[in-house]
Amino acid sequence: MDVPLLEKLQSKFECNQCGQCCVVGGDMLLSHDDVLRIASDLNYDFDGFVDCYLERVPADPDYFLVRDVMPCAFLDKLHMRCQIQSCKPLACRDYPFVLYARGECNIDAVLTCPVAVKMLEDHLKGVE
Numbered sequence: 001m002d003v004p005l006l007e008k009l010q011s012k013f014e015c016n017q018c019g020q021c022c023v024v025g026g027d028m029l030l031s032h033d034d035v036l037r038i039a040s041d042l043n044y045d046f047d048g049f050v051d052c053y054l055e056r057v058p059a060d061p062d063y064f065l066v067r068d069v070m071p072c073a074f075l076d077k078l079h080m081r082c083q084i085q086s087c088k089p090l091a092c093r094d095y096p097f098v099l100y101a102r103g104e105c106n107i108d109a110v111l112t113c114p115v116a117v118k119m120l121e122d123h124l125k126g127v128e
């Protein structure tokens with residue numbers, strides 16, 4: 001799949017908040033801006049939020065990894081809903097197609113998402 005197609009698919013992508021991608025693990029990379037935004041929304045100071053939820057990426061101090069990803073620390077496990085939907089990390093906003101285009105997830109991760117699978121099926125059938 002080429003990048004323009006993946007970007008087109010992402011532009012039409014509508015997450016139904018099923019939570020399936022939030023339980024399978026994988027590296028959840030947050031930028032400094034992600035951390036600022038989410039910490040502010042959850043009423044943490046920056047360092048307090050990092051201490052509670054994240055690990056610093058040793059090679060790049062501007063990036064952080066979510067410590068608990070199976071399931072994600074920000075998933076409401078009872079209702080299977082993201083608790084930070086309105087301020088969630090860019091990686092989650094770009095999942096599945098643009099994240100895949102950037103090489104930040106593999107095709108198995110894309111196929112975890114039922115909405116993405118349906119869109120790909122429709123694309124292959126020429127429906128979309």
Ligand code: SF4
Pocket residue numbers: 021022072073074075076081082083084085088089092
């Ligand atoms: S931040 Fe939200 S959308 Fe992203 S993996 Fe965690 S629970 Fe899912």
Ligand code: SF4
Pocket residue numbers: 014015016017018019020021022095096112113114115116
């Ligand atoms: S698997 Fe797809 S539809 Fe479900 S929460 Fe993740 S992105 Fe949204």
